[in-house]
Each structure stands twice: as C-alpha cells, then as structure tokens.
Amino acid sequence: MNHELRTLNHEPSVYIGIDIGATEVKTGLVTRQGTLVSKERHETAKIASPAHFLDILNETVHRLLQSNALSKQSVGGIGIGAPGWVDYPHGIVRELTNIPGWRDVPIVIQLQTATGLKSFVDNDANVMAVGELIHGAGRGHENFVCLTLGTGVGGAIVVDGKLYRGANGLAGEIGHMILDLNGPECACGARGCLERYVGNRFIIANALRKLEALAGPVHENILLSLADNRPDKITPKILAEAAARGDALSLDVWRETGHYLGVALSVLVNLLNPECFIIGGGVARAGSVLFDPMRDTAARLAMNQLGKTTPIMEAELKEDAGLIGAATFALTCLEKAC
C-alpha cells in the first residue's frame, strides 16, 4: 500500500473507475492524484446482460476494496465510461454502439443502490478527456479536442475547461464526420465517415486489400509472418509492429490512416480552433507512423497559418486512460461542475 492510500481514513481520496469496452470491462481503484492502484478485467462477451454486469461490478468493487484494505467510506464515488450514447444528466446508458442488449439502462441509480456509492456515467471519450484534462496531456489547456481510436472513433470537446455536451449530450461524434459524401456506406446511415476509414476493422481491411494486391511471394511479407501467416489474425497492434520493422505495406496502411485523420483534424481546426488535439485509444499506440502523416495532412489542409501549428499530441494515460478518466470524472462531478 503506498503513502497516498494510507491517508484514506481521513478523506475520500480514492475513486472507482469503470471502463466499458467492446472487448473488456475494466474496473480500477484510482487515487485523487490519478494513480491507478489496482484493477480487474472482465471479458465483455461473457457478460450476459446489464443485470449480470451489475452483479459483477458489485462483487468487483467489494473485492478491490478488500484486497486494498479499504472501507467503503474511503471511496469518493464511482465513474463509468460507456462506448455509446449516454444520457449524462439522468445517468442512463441509452445505447451502446458495439455491445448489444443495452438500451435505456439506468446504470447510475442501479449502481448506487447496489453499492451504496455515488455514481456517474458518461460517454467513454468524455471521461477519457476529463482524465487527460486533469492528469494527462490536457493539463494547462482549457480548449481542446480528444479522439479515441479503437473499434469505433470517439470524440470529446473541452471548452473553457469543461466538457461540451451539446443540447442533448450528443456532441463529439468525431467518428461520424463525413470525409467523402460519396464514400463507402457507414453503419450510421451516412457515407464516407471518418470511422469508416480509421476504425479498427477498416484499417485491417485496408491491409488485407493491400496484401491481396501484393505481387511476389506473400509468405515473405513481414506483416503476415508476424500474424503467423494468418490474415485473420492481423490486428492494429501487429500492423504497428510490422511498420516498426519497416514493412512497406504496413507503413502505407498507417500513412493512409494518418491522412484520413489529418483531414478530419484540419476541419476541426477550421471549425473549433482548439489549443491542441489529444489522441488516445489502442490504434494511437502505433506512434509516429500514424502521427507523422496525420500532422502533415492537418497542417497542409488547415486554412490559417496559426491553425496549421495546432499541436497534435498523444494521450498520456495510455491504456488506462479510460479507467483513470472514469474515476477522475467521478471526482470532478463530486467536487465541481463537469
């Protein structure tokens, strides 16, 4: 147990963060200084329903407190980040884009009843933005735009140090900025949305198309060999490894992915003129092979000289950004407007 935790008997200085993802649900104890103390993971596919999810969460919270010798009184509250449409003021998950069975779930009241702890829920990109604002790359900035790159492309807009939610809490759907009004169909009903080019599976699909078009002996390809010669095993992580080893095909995929993102960022510069961008999520871990072309395109297409210099930074909290963000979100909800 570290020093920060020893002070917990006197004031609630630990918060619980819950990061609901399409692949796994992470639950963690986070100090008010933004340090992740311990966490648990559950496979999303094994959670049968929102009711089952509540049972698991309740058990997990008790287990985390017990294993850290903490009482409930030492917990300030619970914050949840959910990947979809969240009705923040009413604490209701309206719909989760990539997790079926969630519709109009009053998660906040249910979780408060089950655990006896004050709870708050918001969109996953919004809670990540709060984490970065307080403990990450957003420190010292009042106006910025956050992107999370993964299965979907999430977004959050911070204005005057607070989340901008819009009239119905729907703001920030950066993944559904249209880049080509005649482009490929998107699940949302529009065409040529950003997510349709840079969402996880579309990055992979691009790599597969390039592999198919490859001349010469395919088995010598670095990307394929990293995926045990099984195209269905290619992930953005493997694509990033292949690019790091100089695989031309993988570098091309990242260059194109970065270009699409750069187009969207240039539009956001023209529209919102943020102080900076903060880019997180699994896909962002690809690093400079993604960020270099993204920055090049954004700077080339933004219309104003000052706008062209808008910094595009990687999220600092990395793979725990969602978890730390969710816990920090609960803290900000309890202590100030969020």
Add this chain to the structure above:
Amino acid sequence: MNHELRTLNHEPSVYIGIDIGATEVKTGLVTRQGTLVSKERHETAKIASPAHFLDILNETVHRLLQSNALSKQSVGGIGIGAPGWVDYPHGIVRELTNIPGWRDVPIVIQLQTATGLKSFVDNDANVMAVGELIHGAGRGHENFVCLTLGTGVGGAIVVDGKLYRGANGLAGEIGHMILDLNGPECACGARGCLERYVGNRFIIANALRKLEALAGPVHENILLSLADNRPDKITPKILAEAAARGDALSLDVWRETGHYLGVALSVLVNLLNPECFIIGGGVARAGSVLFDPMRDTAARLAMNQLGKTTPIMEAELKEDAGLIGAATFALTCLEKAC
C-alpha cells in the same frame, strides 16, 4: 423620428453598425431594441484603401447623426463586421478574403481616434450571430450554429449564449468543412470544401454547366430569359426567381446546393449537437427550394434520432442582419461579455 429616438438625450440607446461586404459597405443607425433607423451604402470596389474607408466612415457617421438630429453623446458605440480573419481582442482586421489591400489594419483604434466613439470589430458571421441571438431567430437559444451564405460561406458558433471563438479567434469556418477529400480544389488549399459547392459563384457555375448540357431550344429556358438571355447575368437571386416559376434546371441547382449544405449540417449535428441552426445571407433568400432539400439531407444523415430533429431556421433579420448584428455586437461588448 420615432419614439425610441426621442429618449436618446438621456442615455445612449443608438449604436452604429458597419457591415463590410465584398460588394458594398453598409453603415446604419440601430436602436438598442434592434430597429434600423437609417442607413447608407457605399460600393466596396470604389473604396481605394483602408485609409479611404476610414474617411468615408467618419463622414458617414457624421451625416447619419446630423440627418437624425442626434449628438455624438447619444451613440453608445460602433460595431463592425468584416468578412475574413479578424483579431477581435486586439481590434485588428488581419485579412479580408474577398477584398484586397486589407492586412493587419488596426481598425478599432483608427475608428475610435477618428470618431471619438468606442468601436469593436469581429468577423461578419459572428456579428450576424449576435444580432440573431439578441433580436432574431436565436432568441431563447443558448447553443446554436449560424451560417451566412453569400460570396463565401461564413459560420459562427454560439455556446452558452456567447460566441465561441477558439484559441486564436479562428473558429467557425464552416465554409471550409471538407465534404469530399478528393473533390475540386478550394482557394484555401484543401479540396471539396462546402464553400466550393455552395459559394455564390459555384452555384452559378453549376447552373451554367446544366444550361450547357441542356437539350432542346435553350432560349425557351425560364432561367435564361430572366437573365435577358445572358448567362453571365445569372445571379442566385435570378436562380431563385426561376425556381419559384417552376424552372426544372434551377430547382435542380437548389436541390443540389441544399444537399451539400445538409451534409455539412449533419456533421455539425454529430459534432456540436446545437439546439438549432440559423441560416442567413443572400443565398438563403431562395427559401424553401433550398431549405427543403437541406433539411431532408441533414435529417437523413445525422446519426441520432434526436439529432435528426434539430431545427434549421432562416435568419430573421434578413438583408440587414449584418448591420443590425454589428450594432448589437457593439452594445453587447459594452454591456456584457461577448
């Protein structure tokens, strides 16, 4: 002289608005209730330089006051709307997109020195948004997006009842939202920007392309006959007249124009989730032939059911929106944060 003006000896209840346009500069006296008392127009092309502009303005201000039997003491201040990049906090016009010779002009300090009246300057779309917010379609709304459709496509974003300017005052460039990243080149350096499809001259160019492709006797075309059979005389106003008379070609042009605008509005719904949109500027006067397809496309492409219902309204202050907006902008700068 109306009743409102008779009270002016006791308090400054009149403001001067200056609307700099690519075609003409309008100067007017506006009451604090938003009524335009009288105005003067000057052809922009006949104004040789910013210095010449200042002389004209100074004379115009004196003439307007004299003809309305008003003293300088009865004027609260001067507001200017300029079509381009304006450095609002420093009162400097950085660059005007369609008017050459304006670069880093400290218009506020110059105008204050010349007239002795407190002056303020902002982007033309921003001052129009302030006019609509206080006296027009924006009354009762705190979060909305304004578009001005003319030679260029301007935009303004109102958040919590105030203009959102961004980190460097560059926010709101809705005309340079990219609708097709492989589309036609735009003057800003990007491709397929909204303005490249719905700016005045691109609407006309679309009509001319359709006229050229027309089978049958061209002289019987309603649009051409309204333009005295001179294609170079076609304006958006004439295109709107022809559409009102049922000209199929003109209706097609407006349908396409509305579609492009609707695509941009759907992206703005997804990004900003505003309470409503307010659309002004000369091109917006086309009315339902433009607004119907715009509303259809925006509702079809916005990703959320609630977002699909976002009202798209015509600006209320019509052709004097810029003038009344500029004067009202001065009022809000003097009386509260703007």
